[in-house]
Every structure is written in structure tokens, then in C-alpha cells.
Amino acid sequence: MDALFGSDQLCWLLTARKRPFGNGAEVPKKTLIEPAAWQLAIQEEIELLSVCADDILSSFAYYPSLLAMKDFxxxxFTDIEIEVPESxxxxxxxxxxxxxxxxxxxxxxxxxxxQHRQSKQKYLSLRTGGDWSNPTDVRSTRSILTKHLYFSTVDGFNLELEADRQRYLVEHCYILFKVTESREVARxxxxxxxxxxxxxxxxRVQL
Known part of the structure; x- marks a missing residue:
């Protein structure tokens, strides 16, 4: 794999979960996506790990858009201040x-x-006469992700709590981002x- 990609250009799909390569190299935390090289990467992975091609290719179900997009x-969530620009x-x-x-x-x-990482409880509000168990009664004034997480169930977390939402994002999630010329291009x-x-x-939040 190292012969195909530099240390900052490893195939993202095959390294997303930070498992070691055949040579035991550490997977980089931040990796430039190289769609054109993925086919070679998949073949190399098959040869190294003797994994069925169908099993690997099935992983692409989550990533149809990324096949055609560069520069993500x-x-x-812990490295936002270091790696994400104010752009x-x-x-x-x-x-x-x-x-x-x-x-x-x-x-x-x-x-x-x-804002998403902070997942502040104070920005969740209940409409008059509403019920916290009803998504239509709860309003998020800053991060809609906070509301979605509030009504989600994840083993080992009580996502109704601000601290657990923060911990879930930091310990169990990651971000892909792309800088664009403007908000309109991003949209x-x-x-x-x-x-x-x-x-x-x-x-809308669905239970």
C-alpha cells in the first residue's frame, strides 16, 4: 500500500476505521481522498488480506457520492480547531x-x-405545554444535530444528556469536510x- 500512496494519500475508504495495513503501518487520522486510485487500493487489499472482493465492494454502498468528489x-471532533479552517x-x-x-x-x-460538538442543552427548548418525549414539541435554536441526537438511542450513552452527546461525537464519530468558494457552491x-x-x-426528527 505504501508503494501506491504517500503517507497522506492512502485510500480513505479502506482506512476509515483505522485498522492496520498488512505492514502494520498506522492509518493517518486525516487523509486526502483519491478516488482514481481506489481500484488499485482494493486489489492490493485483496492480495494482502485475502478478503473476498464482494465484501469489500459492498462497502461502497455508503459512499456513492465520494467516488466522484475530490478534496474532502x-x-x-477533537481536532476541529487545528484542522478545520474558518472558511x-x-x-x-x-x-x-x-x-x-x-x-x-x-x-x-x-x-x-x-457548535455541533458542544451540543448545548440550553439551545434545546420546549414549546409551551409540550412534552420532551415528542420531537415536534422540542426546538433547537443552534444545532439541529443536537435535537437529532437527543432523540437517538446508542448503547452506552444517554443522548438526552449534553455530556453524553459530546462524548459520543468525540469518541464515536468523525468528519469529512471540503472548503468551497462560497456558501452557494457548498449548497x-x-x-x-x-x-x-x-x-x-x-x-424532521423521526422516532
């Missing part, structure tokens, strides 16, 4: 099982992703991604 970068762009949030959770845009990626990409129907948290 991966980072963690317009688009982001995608995944859990460590590579399930797409949310796609979004912002004129300031760093600020927006920090065009976002619309295409939303149309694919891959992301779990879109629109």
Missing part, C-alpha cells in the same frame, strides 16, 4: 461504523462544527448529497 478531508464549505458526519449521520454547510466550517453539493438519501439525520 477527514478529521475528528465556507460542506461537511459530512459519520459514526465509526461509517454510517452517514448528517451533511451540512456553513460560511464558517470551524464555528459550525464546534449545490449539499443538495446532491441529500438527494441520495444516505444520511440518517435529515429534515
Amino acid at each position: 478531508h477527514r478529521t475528528s 465556507p464549505g460542506i461537511y459530512e458526519i459519520y459514526n465509526l461504523d461509517n454510517v452517514p449521520l448528517k451533511v451540512g454547510i456553513s460560511v464558517n466550517l470551524r464555528r459550525r462544527l464546534r 449545490e453539493i449539499e443538495k446532491r448529497l441529500e438527494a441520495e438519501g444516505r444520511f440518517r439525520f435529515t429534515g
Whole structure:
């Protein structure tokens, strides 16, 4: 694999879960996606690990959009301040099982992703006479991701609690982001991604 890619250009799909390569090399935390090289990477992976091609190719079900997109970068919620610029762009949030959770845009990626990570309870409000168990009664004034997580169930976490939402994002999720020329450019990409129907948290919260 090292012969095919530099240390910062390893095939993202095959390294997303940070498992070691055949030579035991550590998977980089932030990797530039190289769609044109994926076929070679898959073949190399098959030869190294004797994995069935069908099993590997089935992984692409989560990533149809990324096959045609370049310059997305991966980072963690702990490294937002270090790696994400204060620029317009688009982001995608995944859990460590590579399930797409949310796609979004912002004129300031760093600020927006920090808001998601904070997942502040104080920005969730209940309408008069409402019930906290009813999503239609709960309003999020800053991060819609906070509301989606609040009504989600994940083993080992009580996502009704701010601290557990923060811990879940830091320990069990990662971010792909791309800087764009403007919010309008990011929005065009976002619309295409939303149309694919891959992301779990879109629109109204469903129980």
C-alpha cells in the first residue's frame, strides 16, 4: 500500500476505521481522498488480506457520492480547531461504523462544527405545554444535530444528556469536510448529497 500512496494519500475508504495495513503501518487520522486510485487500493487489499472482493465492494454502498468528489478531508471532533479552517464549505458526519449521520454547510466550517460538538442543552427548548418525549414539541435554536441526537438511542450513552452527546461525537464519530468558494457552491453539493438519501439525520426528527 505504501508503494501506491504517500503517507497522506492512502485510500480513505479502506482506512476509515483505522485498522492496520498488512505492514502494520498506522492509518493517518486525516487523509486526502483519491478516488482514481481506489481500484488499485482494493486489489492490493485483496492480495494482502485475502478478503473476498464482494465484501469489500459492498462497502461502497455508503459512499456513492465520494467516488466522484475530490478534496474532502477527514478529521475528528477533537481536532476541529487545528484542522478545520474558518472558511465556507460542506461537511459530512459519520459514526465509526461509517454510517452517514448528517451533511451540512456553513460560511464558517470551524464555528459550525464546534457548535455541533458542544451540543448545548440550553439551545434545546420546549414549546409551551409540550412534552420532551415528542420531537415536534422540542426546538433547537443552534444545532439541529443536537435535537437529532437527543432523540437517538446508542448503547452506552444517554443522548438526552449534553455530556453524553459530546462524548459520543468525540469518541464515536468523525468528519469529512471540503472548503468551497462560497456558501452557494457548498449548497449545490449539499443538495446532491441529500438527494441520495444516505444520511440518517435529515429534515424532521423521526422516532
